[in-house]
Amino acid sequence: MAERPRTLYDKIWDDHLVHEQEDGACLIYIDRHLVHEVTSPQAFEGLRVSGRKVRSPERTLAVVDHNVPTTDRSKPIEDPESKAQVEQLAINAAEFGVEYYNEHDARQGVVHIVGPEQGFTLPGSTIVCGDSHTSTHGAFGALAHGIGTSEVEHVLATQTLIQKKAANMLVRVDGRLAEGATAKDIILAIIGEIGTAGGTGHVIEYAGEAIRDLSIEGRMTVCNMSIEGGARAGLVAPDEKTYAYLRGRPKAPQGEMFDAACRYWDSLRSDEGAHYDRIITLDAASLPPTLTWGTSPEDVAPITGAVPTPDSVANPAKRAAIARALDYMGLKGGEKLTDIAIDRVFIGSCTNGRIEDLRAAAAMIAGKKVSERVNAMVVPGSGLVKAQAEAEGLDKIFLAAGFEWREPGCSMCLAMNPDRLAPGERCASTSNRNFEGRQGYKGRTHLVSPAMAAAAAIAGHFVDVRSWR
Ligand SMILES: CC(C)[C@H](C(=O)O)[C@@H](O)C(=O)O
Numbered sequence: 192m193a194e195r196p197r198t199l200y201d202k203i204w205d206d207h208l209v210h211e212q213e214d215g216a217c218l219i220y221i222d223r224h225l226v227h228e229v230t231s232p233q234a235f236e237g238l239r240v241s242g243r244k245v246r247s248p249e250r251t252l253a254v255v256d257h258n259v260p261t262t263d264r265s266k267p268i269e270d271p272e273s274k275a276q277v278e279q280l281a282i283n284a285a286e287f288g289v290e291y292y293n294e295h296d297a298r299q300g301v302v303h304i305v306g307p308e309q310g311f312t313l314p315g316s317t318i319v320c321g322d323s324h325t326s327t328h329g330a331f332g333a334l335a336h337g338i339g340t341s342e343v344e345h346v347l348a349t350q351t352l353i354q355k356k357a358a359n360m361l362v363r364v365d366g367r368l369a370e371g372a373t374a375k376d377i378i379l380a381i382i383g384e385i386g387t388a389g390g391t392g393h394v395i396e397y398a399g400e401a402i403r404d405l406s407i408e409g410r411m412t413v414c415n416m417s418i419e420g421g422a423r424a425g426l427v428a429p430d431e432k433t434y435a436y437l438r439g440r441p442k443a444p445q446g447e448m449f450d451a452a453c454r455y456w457d458s459l460r461s462d463e464g465a466h467y468d469r470i471i472t473l474d475a476a477s478l479p480p481t482l483t484w485g486t487s488p489e490d491v492a493p494i495t496g497a498v499p500t501p502d503s504v505a506n507p508a509k510r511a512a513i514a515r516a517l518d519y520m521g522l523k524g525g526e527k528l529t530d531i532a533i534d535r536v537f538i539g540s541c542t543n544g545r546i547e548d549l550r551a552a553a554a555m556i557a558g559k560k561v562s563e564r565v566n567a568m569v570v571p572g573s574g575l576v577k578a579q580a581e582a583e584g585l586d587k588i589f590l591a592a593g594f595e596w597r598e599p600g601c602s603m604c605l606a607m608n609p610d611r612l613a614p615g616e617r618c619a620s621t622s623n624r625n626f627e628g629r630q631g632y633k634g635r636t637h638l639v640s641p642a643m644a645a646a647a648a649i650a651g652h653f654v655d656v657r658s659w660r
Pocket residue numbers: 229230257321322323324337605
């Protein structure tokens with residue numbers, strides 16, 4: 192009998208299924224476990240209390256990212272809670288024999304940038320981390336998702352996870368992106384289309400010409416925000432670009448082993464006729480530079496558009512949500528997006544803190560100056576990204592324009608370290624969440640691509656990068 196056609200997700204799932212109960216609860220094997228300081232202290236403490244070890248230290252990699260200041264690292268961390276969390280990860284990693292990149296290590300950075308850089312992230316593998324943006328690693332064709340702290344403990348102890356299988360969703364982005372549109376605009380448009388609950392219970396596979404055309408960095412940007420669309424994970428089938436990115440990375444297979452791995456990875460494609468529970472298609476050519484106006488990642492609009500007004504929708508609940516978002520964002524509704532003035536710019540995060548993002552931002556600002564009303568900063572996603580950018584002279588371009596050039600970490604993506612917005616400040620941010628208070632109490636976040644953020648820093652307000660000179 193011919194085998195049932197399977198999706199990429201089905202294949203990775205089947206390869207890792209250890210046991211399935213009658214009620215559908217499954218035990219799956221976890222190939223890679225990334226650990227950061229926020230969601231691991233209680234998990235390690237749990238092991239300590241029950242006298243357990245980390246089952247597979249060689250499959251576990253720890254890095255500090257959320258709480259580290261992005262200024263001078265030779266100074267002690269001032270905030271006592273942050274300091275304690277950072278110190279505890281160092282203690283736990285040493286005690287349990289887990290490899291750890293501390294804040295002085297050149298390889299340190301946001302965990303979802305570090306994994307791929309080290310070749311720890313590999314196609315066809317299962318990857319977890321106590322962090323919702325673990326979906327980023329799906330860009331390599333890995334089944335990667337966030338887990339809670341009790342699951343972190345479970346994976347540390349057993350290298351397995353209890354899961355129910357998700358449904359399959361295909362998001363196909365056909366055609367080619369127009370000039371000025373980027374991976375960030377693709378994913379913002381997708382979330383605008385499906386909503387923040389649109390992917391609930393599904394693993395999204397991204398396909399189509401526009402996805403294939405993206406660099407690995409761009410695919411990471413798309414997969415990163417899968418969770419903002421409610422999906423459990425995002426996936427892109429691996430291809431030659433994936434292999435080229437991974438070849439020679441320290442933790443990837445080397446030499447003949449790599450070639451053998453590539454032959455296996457070539458099988459990681461959805462079969463012709465495989466079943467998807469839901470299919471969404473978008474036309475890349477029609478996607479403009481896009482940004483958020485409200486307090487949810489689904490509150491998107493094209494840069495040529497205007498902020499919506501509550502009376503533009505009939506549904507009373509939606510109307511109230513728009514009114515509340517506008518109030519928080521300090522907007523009346525109806526403003527042209529290009530008329531919105533900003534106070535801060537943040538270029539960084541696991542969404543857009545990679546070398547390609549910094550190149551795209553630098554290309555917008557060479558020879559120009561940051562607006563007097565704006566404080567702008569660039570936070571490379573990792574020490575390796577920072578070193579690469581400096582080798583290319585990007586730091587000089589940013590500094591000459593008046594941007595701050597910082598040390599790697601999560602920084603102003605979320606207010607867990609000294610980088611944060613003051614109440615009422617409005618920020619063009621390349622990160623992934625614009626929730627109330629996300630970048631600081633009463634801070635106002637607009638999510639954009641690196642090019643859009645850089646251009647806004649110069650202009651002092653949002654601009655359409657397609658007409659930017
Ligand atoms: C702190 C951490 C648990 C959190 C997450 O799960 O994503 C953070 O990284 C975020 O982006 O909100």
